[in-house]
Amino acid sequence: MMAEQDGLTMVQALNAALARAMSEDARVLVLGEDVGVDGGVFRVTEGLLDRFGADRVRDTPLAESAIAGLSIGVAAQGFRPVAEMQFMGFIYSAVDQLVSHASRLRWRTRGRLTCPLVVRAPYGGGIRAIEHHSESTEAMFAHVPGLRVVIPSSPARAYGLLLAAIHDPDPVLFLEPKRIYRAGREDVPDSGAAAPLDSCFQLRDGDDLTLVTWGAMIVETLAAAEQLAAEGVTADVLDVATLSPLDMTTILRSVEKTGRCVIVHEAALTGGFGAEIAARLAEHGLLSLRAPVKRVTGYDTVMPLPRLEHLYMPSTERVLAAAREVLAFS
Amino acid sequence: MVVVVTTVASFEIENTGYLDASGRPTRPLPAFADDRDELVSLYRAMVLTRTFDAKAVALQRTGRLGTYPACLGQEAVAVGLGAAMSPEDVLLPYAREQGAQFLRGVTPTELFLYWGGDERGSDFSGPREDFPICVPVASQVPHAVGVALAFQLRGEPRVAVCVSGDGGTSKGDFYEALNVAGAWRLPAVFVVTNNQWAISVPRSAQTAAATLAQKAVAAGFAGEQVDGNDVIAVRDVVGRALARARGGAGPHLVEAITYRLSDHTTADNASRYRDDESVGRHWREDPIARLRAYLTAAHGWTKDDEEATLASCAKDVERAVEEYLATPPQPPEAVFDYMYERLPADLRGQRTAATEARAAAVPSDDG
Known part of the structure; x- marks a missing residue:
């Protein structure tokens, strides 16, 4: 290693x-x-x-x-x-x-x-x-x-x-x-091997909750999953990776297992890509859902300048709060 | 104290024409004009274009073609530049270059299909690398820069020829593209068909620039004007620009001055913004009558020659109409089959649903 x-x-x-x-x-x-x-x-x-x-x-x-x-x-x-x-x-x-x-x-x-x-x-x-x-x-x-x-x-x-x-x-x-870009390092062999397009990556395996995200929000989402695990709740964490065309199959399969889903993205709420995933869950996964789908996103505002941008970006706490709300729903 | 003012840049814009409006030479013609066959082929290409154009408008008026942009009065621009190009060059047209497209091997059937609402009309059987008609104005100009870059990178003696209109020269894409072509000295020739009208907005309201040709100067290369109703002049000026670009001298801009005698499209009514009298005046500049007069005076063009040409063009167009009208629509899966090289899994369900819905709705479609 x-x-x-x-x-x-x-x-x-x-x-x-x-x-x-x-x-x-x-x-x-x-x-x-x-x-x-x-x-x-x-x-x-x-x-x-x-x-x-x-x-x-x-x-x-x-x-x-x-x-x-x-x-x-x-x-x-x-x-x-x-x-x-x-x-x-x-x-x-x-x-x-x-x-x-x-x-x-x-x-x-x-x-x-x-x-x-x-x-x-x-x-x-x-x-x-x-x-x-x-x-x-x-x-x-x-x-x-x-x-x-x-x-x-x-x-x-x-x-x-x-x-x-x-x-x-x-x-x-x-x-x-x-x-x-520089937040972490990873062993990346220069193998020339391409990763699959049009496929989600499963970053954590769990039974109680599906957390769906992409890009930098992976950080907060994984941190939330870690915290939940410490509390005895396990979550699937899916990195969508290719937004379009969407790998809905993997997301649906996970939600069939967990029955609960939180979607996390940095972009604004309205018309954000989380809306597409939530709509498809409603169309194709409604009977698997045991709680409403929650979205944790940026606000429907202009992205603030640096002094306030931390207020805009979804935090681990906001992800956790949404997860707890979805987990508590019965 | 003496203030010294130095001129650091200046430019001139030339305008080239050979035949006056009545077809009389105003100066010695270029060498190719000695060749009767060459002039006859230019003439026939213009007549074919006008025949096609009239038929397309008639088909639209009778509900058998979609909205169509006629090129009436502008035939010499497209035919002249099309004749000047080599087969291995690439044409990036706007929408009124029917004459150039036919010379390059796009068939009248294909253009009927395109304007009749069938994508197969852009799958040219002839010039496989030519770009399709480009509806968003001037957005094709940067593509020409990319095509020219490919020629330069491969060291090929080929030229990208891009056509836009007077209105197109107001667009950012036009300036951005010219600027890159100049900076990289790319083998590209930009032809601006100045037909005086961007739908209802006249050339005079489009820009305060004295010429559209001078827009090349800001991008670091030369521009010139040509009489766009004189096919000999267009063929000559574009031909020389192509030869220079092919030889590595970089891009060039040709502003071809003509007049749109038709409505903007079949959906337009030009009488809302211009009077018949001014249009009538421009009919006296008709490029076809002009070359016919010269052919008659200089090369013994006869009434029989004329009738044979008209009949042969009419026959070609009629055959294309028959082919077009007899072409069955694409199957429903054609909506999906060219979106990606391999249809993504996420679209397979939509494709199946669309195909099955169609099959259920029209069970007897295949007889």
Whole structure:
């Protein structure tokens, strides 16, 4: 077993996955603002310019729609671009390209042109970033048919899922929870093995409760599960990982066992992706449920600036409170 | 104290035309215009386009085609640029480039299918790498940058040719794309079809810029104007831009000045915002009549030649109409089958439900 400092952070794991993909497949390109000499503002692309050259690791002009749009064009020509949006807060000028084109190029042309594109974007709060740098709007994109939305929650899953996203022949929006970019280390062998897309990861096994989450909220959710375990209550903890297309089978199977479910996400409540999971539980799992489904989420407010952002982000205490409420229901 | 003012940048925009509105040369023509067959093929392509266009509008008016954007009066732009392109180049059209698409091997049947509401109309049997028609204005321009990047990375002597309209030059995507193309010196030619109208908004209200061609200057490359109703000029100017881009000289912008004689689409009524008199004036600039006059004067084009051309184009279009109308709709599963390379498990249930619902609703669909 490796000492903790010997493992990789999520940033390092993502970097290793990019290097692996680029060394295995000459069609893989890395594009974005400051991805070259600077190695990306979070250093995810560090060292790639030196190793793979300026043709394949390209600093783009500062224009998100152009980054997405030209990535679609070069993908249609058979390349495998991995485009970086510097922060998810800047992705909105590229939404037209992702929604009107990336998600449907295959469909519009009956498979004649395809879009094997990965758009990476750091997202979420908790690092005391400036305005417009902390939102979680994954549900907006999960609503778009044809656009895979993938969110890793650990260094090893980040490595495997990014490789899977690059290998995938269709567009993937890969959202990186920057609060846990460097929060922990994990042994990540550079095996080149992709992790499965469209599948939940089961992080804890339990009988009494199902906790469903993704991204950085894994931290608070696992802490809550740990606390509950100390009290003799065991929980399944599911990391959804691919929001769309959703692996509802695993979630339903868990709820059939536990009968109780809490969904945790950092994004705002209304229209958040938890609503989709809760609706599907109502449609397909109602008779398994022994308590109402609870959601622990950010509020329907603007994401506060750093002085107040801790009030917005779901805490372990809020997860525990919801879990206890659901467990007490009879 | 002497204040020294230095000019650090300046630009000029050229405008090229060869034939006046009545088809008389105003200057020596480019060499290809000596070739009668070459001019006849340009002429036929314009006539085919206009024949297709008229038929498409008629089909829409009789409920057999969806909303359709006619290209009446603009045929020389699309035909000129289509003729200038090499087969290995890639066309990224807006929606009024029927003439270019036909020259590149898109069939009239495919365009009828597309405007008739069938995705198979964008599965071009001919130019497999050309992009489909792009409805969200100017959103195709960044794609051209990506296509050109692919050519540059592979060292291929190919050019991405992207067409947008005068309204499209107001969009952020247009500026962003030109800027990247200039910064990376990509092999791309941007053709702006300035037909004077973005639905109801005239060119004069679209921008205070004196020309649309000069928008390239801010992106670090040259732009020029061409008489978009002179197919010889379009073919010539775009051809030279393509040759330069193919040789590594980077991108170029061509603003083709023309006039939309039709409504914006069959859902539009242009009499709400412009008068017949001004449209009538522009009919005198008709690109087809112009080349016909030159062909007649310089290359002995006869009434028989004319009638044979009209008849042959009408026959091609009629055959396409028959093919289009005889094409059965796609099966219900086609709604799902091109969303992803492999249909995700989460969609399988929806696909099954849709297919079964359809089968139950229309049991006799297959006879």
